[in-house]
Amino acid sequence: MAEPVIIIGAGIGGLSAAIRLAAAGQRVIVFEQNPLVGGKMNEIRTDGFRWDTGPSVITMRHVLEDLFTAAGRRLDDYLTLVPVEPLTRYFYLDGTVLDVTRDWPRMAEQIARLDERDVEGYLAYLAYAARLHRITGPVFIYDRPPTPGSLLRVSPADMRHVDAWRTMDAAIRGFVRSPHLRQLLGRFATYVGASPYRAPATLNVIAHVELTGGVWYPRGGIYAIARALERLARECGVEIHTGCRVEQIIVQQGAVQGVKLAGAQTVPARAVIANVDVATVYERLLPTTHTLRSPLRRLSRAEPSCSGFILLLGVEGSHLQLAHHNIFFSSDYPREFDDIFRRGQPPDDPTLYVAITSKTDAEDAPTGNENWFVLVNAPALGTAFDWVTRAASYRDHVLARLAERGLDVRQRIRSEHMLTPLDLERLTGARRGALYGLSSNNPLAAFRRPHNRARDVRGLYFAGGTAHPGGGVPMVTLSGAAAARLLLDDLA
Ligand SMILES: Cc1cc2nc3c(=O)[nH]c(=O)nc-3n(C[C@H](O)[C@H](O)[C@H](O)COP(=O)(O)OP(=O)(O)OC[C@H]3O[C@@H](n4cnc5c(N)ncnc54)[C@H](O)[C@@H]3O)c2cc1C
Incomplete structure (x- = not known):
């Protein structure tokens, strides 16, 4: 049997690459260190509540559709994507509420006001x-x-x-x-x-x-996308091993030979696609003898995208003033970004994002309750803020800010989880907790982003948020497609 293509990581980029390669006739094995596939796309269930812990806004439906088409299937047979309406409800400090909607006359009327x-x-x-x-x-x-x-x-x-x-x-x-x-x-x-x-x-x-293009929500939660891609991959013949960490990519004479798993088992491969942060691949997975062309130094110095501070709240009561996606804007937007990117501090006056999937999927919360996903943009991990000692007080601060906006839920929280940038780094491998790979705060970012084909190791490719074309669910799906295409070209 031909040696397989090995994919390290079953994030959305890894699954996308796996499906495209298997559909093109390659033997593909995916090793995922976590017990479940999905990477940053994940979910938590407790006390009758279900929360997505990562992405909450899905755009560019056509990108997912193309992936199913490439495997000869129809997206609608695997996922029910419903349009979210309004796309987002925006709350401003002066009391203005604006629904961004697909209904143009209503949108125009709100803008005219x-x-x-x-x-x-x-x-x-x-x-x-x-x-x-x-x-x-x-x-x-x-x-x-x-x-x-x-x-x-x-x-x-x-x-x-x-x-x-x-x-x-x-x-x-x-x-x-x-x-x-x-x-x-x-x-x-x-x-x-x-x-x-x-x-x-x-x-x-x-x-x-x-x-x-609109915003889409998959029935059953955003995690339904990861589940659907796992099913599609397995149907295409991809072998997926969860709870299986790759410790090293084996390289001889500048070419990939296979991978070494935790526990020392080695698996030969004709090529490897790493769905892992590119800098982490160079730092931890490749032998230290990699060539002078290694991008590690440049990547380690590059500014990361921002991270996030997340509260998952099971809240008693129904909040009719809220939609599925809600934004409570801060009073001073430039200052908020200065806090994040210059001072390296979580904002004192943050914009608060509240997503409530139980507005669309009632079974995500017990009757009479709601599942709130509260996200605040935060700096990537650095020296200016210590989440170990200050996370609890920042949580209180965020809840107090929500209370100031008329949403005092402090006595009505029935279930709760907190995810800091430290947790995001630990749970998802996101370097410095960055949600979207490298920063795009630069006109040349698109050119500086790592290529999907390693320059210095033959047979090594990258798919995921730190490689081209960048972070976000549609982008990493495309990243998997780009890595698969380059690999197939090289094999041909
Ligand atoms: C809180 C949050 C909110 C977000 N909101 C949105 C949003 O609303 N919309 C949107 O489009 N995007 C959003 N994103 C971004 C989006 O989730 C990511 O860009 C995307 O999911 C990353 O996919 P990826 O392919 O890069 O893989 P990742 O999700 O990074 O997964 C990589 C996988 O590789 C595995 N792995 C790493 N090292 C190894 C190893 N050595 N051996 C085996 N396995 C390994 C990891 O366990 C992980 O499963 C959000 C992200 C977060 C965290």
Whole structure:
């Protein structure tokens, strides 16, 4: 039997690569150190509540559909994706509540109440974001990593619209006047763990995939996606071993030979795809003799994307004022990002995100209760804040902030879990707890992100949030596709 392709890690990027390779006729074995697949996409159940612990907003449905199509299946036979409406409910300190909705007349009416001129400004912004997607998608998102050659596919006329040299916020200001809308549109930077005051305006493309493409929720919870991909992979013949940690990638004369598992068993492989943080691969999984071209030093110094502080709350009562996705904006957005990226501190006045899947899936909480996922953006792990000694008081602070916004649930918490950046690093292998790999706070981030094919080790590939095209569920699904395509090209 031909030696298999081994995939280290059953995160969404690893499963995506496994499915594509198996569908192309490769023998594929996945080793996952955790008891369950999914990586950062995970769930917890206690006291009759169920919470997703990682992603909560799913966009770019077509990316998942393409993966099922590549395996000759239909997504609808595995997952029921329902549109979330409103996409998000936004709460501002001055009492304004804005539902971002697919219902354009309702959306226009809400915008007009803020500033009538912003109705046309918002439409122009959507057109601008759609153009960014048309221009950048084929080169930076849906294909293998960009090269100077692939950039030639962008016409000179389109190239000047890539808009990499000003910030997201600067571009947004050119379209809308209302501070409410500016804050709302700037928030899309956080979908890749970046700051709207530093990330290149090109990242306004994220607004396109959500505001024009919509937000989807899989019945049964976001974790249903991981379950569906596991089922699809196994049906395609992928062997998945959970509770199986890879300790080393065996390399001889610059080429991958296989992997060594915890317990010293070795498994030969014709190629390896690491669905692991790229810097961690170089630091812990490759032999120390890797070549001078190793990107470890550069990656260790690179700024990570932000992390998060999470409270999973089983809350007694029904909160009719809340939707499935809710944002309570802070009073000073630039200061919040300064706290995160310059001071390395969790914000004193954080924007609070509250996702409640029991609004859509009633069985996620006992009758008369709700399952709250509260997320606050936090800095990647560093020296400025010690979560070991300060997490409990930050939890109290976040609950007090919610209370100030009219949501005092402190006496009505029936079940609770807390996840700090330290937990995210420990449980998911996220280096410094970063949710989305390396920072996108730089116009050249797309070029600096590690390639899906290792430069210095033949037969080694990368899929996942730290490799091209970056973090987030649709992106890592594409990352798996890019790694699989490069590997198949090389085998051919
Ligand atoms: C709190 C939070 C909120 C988020 N919100 C969103 C959101 O709303 N929308 C969105 O699109 N994205 C969101 N994301 C980001 C998204 O979850 C990630 O980008 C994506 O799931 C990462 O997938 P990945 O393929 O990089 O693999 P990972 O999820 O990083 O999984 C890697 C896997 O490899 C395994 N592994 C590592 N080392 C080894 C080893 N040596 N041997 C065996 N196995 C190993 C790990 O156990 C893990 O299962 C969020 C993430 C978090 C944490």
